[in-house]
Amino acid sequence: MADIRAFPVPKGGLAFWWLGQNGFIFKSPEGTVVSTDLYLTDSCAALGREMGVDLGRAVPVLLKPEEVDVDVFTCTHNHQDHTDPETIRGLRNKDTALFIGPHPSCAIFGNEGVEAGRIQPAWPQGEFEHRDLRLRGTFALPTDTSDLNHMGFLLQFGNGPKVYITGDTDYTELLEEAGAHSPDLVITVINGGFNNLSHWEAARLVKAVKPKAAIPCHYDMFRTNAVDPKMFEASLQIQGAGARYWELRHGGANVFGG
Numbered sequence: 414m415a416d417i418r419a420f421p422v423p424k425g426g427l428a429f430w431w432l433g434q435n436g437f438i439f440k441s442p443e444g445t446v447v448s449t450d451l452y453l454t455d456s457c458a459a460l461g462r463e464m465g466v467d468l469g470r471a472v473p474v475l476l477k478p479e480e481v482d483v484d485v486f487t488c489t490h491n492h493q494d495h496t497d498p499e500t501i502r503g504l505r506n507k508d509t510a511l512f513i514g515p516h517p518s519c520a521i522f523g524n525e526g527v528e529a530g531r532i533q534p535a536w537p538q539g540e541f542e543h544r545d546l547r548l549r550g551t552f553a554l555p556t557d558t559s560d561l562n563h564m565g566f567l568l569q570f571g572n573g574p575k576v577y578i579t580g581d582t583d584y585t586e587l588l589e590e591a592g593a594h595s596p597d598l599v600i601t602v603i604n605g606g607f608n609n610l611s612h613w614e615a616a617r618l619v620k621a622v623k624p625k626a627a628i629p630c631h632y633d634m635f636r637t638n639a640v641d642p643k644m645f646e647a648s649l650q651i652q653g654a655g656a657r658y659w660e661l662r663h664g665g666a667n668v669f670g671g
């Protein structure tokens with residue numbers, strides 16, 4: 414976390430780190446730090462045992478919850494690999510100004526001790542600001558009936574690069590609406606399992622949205638819900654999606670633009 418806080422982000426650019434699944438930390442040139450869907454425990458393992466599915470984490474915890482120091486903590490929906498009560502319980506909340514997410518995620522924030530004044534409910538097409546961050550909710554189609562409040566995010570710091578994060582979503586052409594905002598980067602789920610976008614559907618979405626680069630995620634955390642990201646690379650190529658394939662390494666610093 415100290416490395417992230419100290420990392421120099423070029424003017425007009427964006428730095429980001431992948432911590433597994435849909436967990437990212439973004440940093441602006443002004444020093445604003447925003448997280449999405451941080452899953453920093455192994456809490457899903459117990460859930461998996463109830464379901465008879467191995468949901469033990471396959472990516473090491475690269476950052477402990479109590480080490481997290483972000484200005485804005487966001488969640489795309491209330492599934493435990495995205496809004497993890499155990500991660501949220503462990504946060505040093507005093508340093509985080511805002512907790513943003515759809516209502517069911519906000520209920521978890523509240524249950525885990527975040528004061529109401531720092532909780533900001535979010536919804537598709539809603540716009541939220543904090544310092545140089547502008548976050549807009551995007552449409553996402555629920556993958557089952559256990560949570561009907563899925564959403565994606567469009568993030569932008571100042572006039573820097575725009576990032577579209579799909580969040581978990583079933584496929585629908587309605588996702589293409591995010592293209593109206595001309596994101597420079599798309600970070601998309603590709604796993605196909607549990608009714609999420611497959612690598613083929615994700616490539617179709619990327620082709621419609623037309624970003625400069627496409628980053629796959631949500632294929633790495635659970636052995637029972639994994640896919641080879643090279644299949645997404647191939648799907649981008651075969652469909653002529655036109656975006657650069659960008660595969661991330663867990664924990665490494667990535668810089669875009671600037």
Ligand SMILES: [Fe+2]
Nearest residue numbers: 492494495581
């Ligand atoms: Fe998920």
